[in-house]
Amino acid sequence: MNEDKIYWIWLAGLEHIGNRKKIALTEYFGSVEAVFHADVKALKEAGLKKEKELDAISKHQDLRLAERAMAFMQKENISFLAIDDSDYPDKLKNIYNPPAVIFMKGDTDLLKRKMSIAIVGSRKASPGGRKQAESFGAALSHMGITIVSGLAEGIDSAAHNGALDGIGSTIAVMGTGVNLCYPQKNAELYYRIADKGLLLSEFFMDEPARTFHFPMRNRIISGLSDGVLVVEARKKSGALITADHALEQGKNVYAIPQDIRLSQSVGSNKLLKEGAKIVTDPADVLEDYISDYSPEDNRQDQPAENKAANLNEEEQALYKHILNGVLTLDELEIATGLPVPRLNSLLMMMELKDIIKVSYGQISLL
């Protein structure tokens, strides 16, 4: 394999040839080196028809760029695995259209971990959803499960954040090359994952973000995982694509039930209707994988009332109304009879205690 390395990088860097064709070519010629040396006639016989595809190889039979890329990878601590590598994760190899090459930055041992769960969801998540993703990520990671997600804003970031400090750590499957941070907003998270977790991408190191990359990387997210947990998803969320891939790959799909009034819950609730497993506690996920696991001993979720311990009397009264489903400011005003200034002040105190979050007049429980 070692001598092949340079050719794999060369192959990964070729434009205009899809991932599936790249794999087919190496199989046809027997080795990636043979692909490199193949002439146009042989390539045509191998099934390449388009001028663009033929040019992509015949005009780039040159290893200088690949050599430079290799030097760069060494400098930046970027490693890579080709599909014929023994370390290439089996889970990924067995999916439809596995990536020919994956580039990685960070702790590559995470790929050898026994169990991993993907946590995915809406980029425009509610504060409550974000909190759920974070706490599920943290709880599962502390049980030694690696959390896989897509480094996007919202649910993805929250899941990574929660999982980073646990022993399971986290893998971010990126829609860009591993050397770029996208979205820029996640720069801090990106560096933390590079340090303690693993950044992974099938795209060349400096490949910028393109819209079609993101649905593509979703198959890797589910491929690397034993199950996919959807926290919040809108009607046409990318998280639903990940869930579809998971089903095709024979993985379990989980979803957290959400408030039916909110637009970011439409997709995840739809999954539940279609038969995804309802999850209200990390233990609900764990019991599917650990045979001697007795969920009742390890329930993490406490009845919400306990949270109210550090609230004063007035806040307690308000909190009861909120727990009973009075979730907008205007409704609270009528339910409690309190004047708006007082309500605003109490809600803010509760927000500062991390019990609720108010956004556009909607109160979410954390």
Next chain:
Amino acid sequence: MLAQIYSCGLLGVEGIIVTVEIDLNSGVPGYAIVGLPDTGVKESRERVFSAIKNSGYRYPHKHITVNLAPADLKKEGPSYDLPIAVGFLAASEQIRADLSKTMLVGELSLNGDIKRVNGVLPMALAAKSAGLKTFIVPEDNKNEAAIVEGIDVLPVSNLSEVIAYFNGESDIAPYRVNPREMLSADNQNYRHDFSEIHGQGAAKRALEIAAAGAHNVLMQGPPGSGKSMLAKAFPSILPALTLDEALEITKIYSIAGKLSDNIMTHRPFRSPHHTISAVSIIGGGSFPKPGEVSLAHFGVLFLDELPEFQKQALEVLRQPLEDGQVTISRVSGSITFPSEFALVASMNPCPCGYFGDPNHECHCTPNEIRRYAGKISGPLLDRIDIRIEVPATDFKDLENRKPEETSETIRKRVNRARAIQTERFRDEAGLFFNAQLEPRHLDKYCELHGAEKQFMEGIFNKLKLSARGYHRILKLARTIADLDGQEAIGMAHLSEAVAYRSGK
């Protein structure tokens, strides 16, 4: 023969006495007008000629020189028609009267009728301070001129009346008004009232605080949530106009030519469209005219869909927001217009508008949402103390469930809070409202003790506040405490202030 007549020009919001000198010389009949007249002034010759003829008098067939002094001030507009006409008649001895204590303005039409002109109120003030006794004004301008006490205002509607008056053939009774009565008769009527808006309790409260402390407000919310309606009702909870304020606003509207024949009895509400240019916002032109910020003086400037405004138009708001006035520089000099307004701005949370609305799907990417909010520059946002989210209205709220508070009730609270501030800042020059508090004032007026201090330290760390954000919360808490009638800022005031904090 030489005649000297007093008239008046405008420089910004001030009237400048202009002496119209007319000299008739023998020689080839001709006409020269000097003293930096613009085209409107030069054309007065034709109007004056016809007006004199059609009023039954003689136009002097001599070489005529008209000088408008001071000769270095540019003169504009048709308001010199009447003084020039009277000057011709005086120079040709068709009028024999002492004109040294009289000021005249007015535009003539060809048949001798006198039409309204702009800026009569500042002119009357200038006439009074120059020690003139009578001010002859077009009939349509009589109300604004008569506000000024201590000068006789004589309304006239045609040239014949003026001539008859000067020749002692008839008398014109000085016109008098009582501006106080005009003000109190009309200033309780507002077009929109808070009781018409159902729900939105939090937004109403935020506006109440804004009114009490003269804070600027930014409302963010999906379309149809009632942002514009709230803004339109905002003037109804502002403290009633005082006479001095009413006069100052009337002055601005007078020079802008936007005064209907009365004085301004309401706080102005200006809502320029978002295509407005920077010049229209702050004012300008070769004879600078007040812009929207000055027309909103002592009132409300409402900028609907803030991010849609041109960047330039928003950035020029900084000076008026900071200083309460705008200075416009032209070759001829710089002119300062007052612009002490309350800024109320509204915006959608994202390009499609529906982010945060539980009933509609928002199609924007997080990036687009961030970029949309980023269109408002930091320095401008820094000058807006209250930034609130206005939620989409629920159908249930539109039904009448309980009587809403009227603007009058809210205004009473606002007035009380303002009175407290006036009393508190009595010894501070130029400081009237809590919104004007600078960091150096905060120790004195917003001192915190014990538990409150600890609470704010906690908040400072938890919310990662900037120093500016921290000050903003203190200022708001001060206003909330004033509304509450409390001298010390308490826990409830602070936590409520945090709820209106900016940039959550």
